[in-house]
C-alpha cells in the first residue's frame with residue numbers, strides 16, 4: 753500500500769479570504785515571508801504557473817519546486833513539472849511535509865486533499881481578485897493561534913493560525 757503524503761497548505765488571507773490582485777500579493781509583511789521561508793525550506797513546494805511567475809526569485813531556493821501547468825510538455829528549468837493535480841501529488845515527497853503555496857486555483861483543488869493549513873490572517877480587507885476557500889471550523893481544528901502582531905512598515909495587524917483536518 754502506498755504511504756499517504758503529508759499535504760499542507762500555506763497561505764496568507766485577508767478578512768474576506770482575498771489573497772491576490774493582478775497576480776500579486778495584497779501586502780508585504782516581512783515576518784510572514786520569513787516564516788514562509790522557515791517552514792518551507794528543505795521541503796517540497798507546489799504551485800500553479802501564475803504564482804510561479806509572480807515570485808521575485810524563482811525557483812525558490814533550497815526547496816523542490818513542483819510547478820503545475822496544463823501546457824503539456826512545458827519545461828521550466830529548476831522545476832519539477834506536473835501536468836495535473838494527481839501528477840503533482842505523485843511527485844511530492846513521501847517522507848516529509850509538502851507545502852501547497854498557491855495560487856487560488858491550486859488552493860481550491862488541493863483544499864480537499866490537505867491535512868494541515870498554515871494560515872496568516874491579515875486583519876484587513878482589500879480589493880482582491882483571487883480568494884482562498886472559507887475555512888469551516890466544523891471541518892478544521894485550530895491547533896495554534898499566535899498573538900496578533902503589527903507590521904512596522906505597512907501597519908497591518910496579522911496572526912498565525914494552524915489548522916488540522918478533523
Ligand SMILES: NC(=O)c1ccc[n+]([C@@H]2O[C@H](COP(=O)([O-])OP(=O)(O)OC[C@H]3O[C@@H](n4cnc5c(N)ncnc54)[C@H](OP(=O)(O)O)[C@@H]3O)[C@@H](O)[C@H]2O)c1
Nearest residue numbers: 764772775776777800801802803821822854855856857858
Ligand atoms: N496570499 C497568498 O498566500 C498567496 C499565495 C500564492 C499566490 N497568491 C496569489 O494568487 C494569485 C494567483 O492565483 P491564480 O489562481 O491566478 O493562479 P495559480 O493557481 O498560481 O496558477 C494557475 C495556473 O496553474 C495551472 N493549473 C491550475 N490547475 C491545474 C491543473 N489541474 N492541471 C494543470 N495545470 C493547472 C494553469 O497553468 P497554465 O495556464 O500554464 O495551464 C493555471 O493557469 C496571485 O495574485 C498571487 O499573488 C497569494
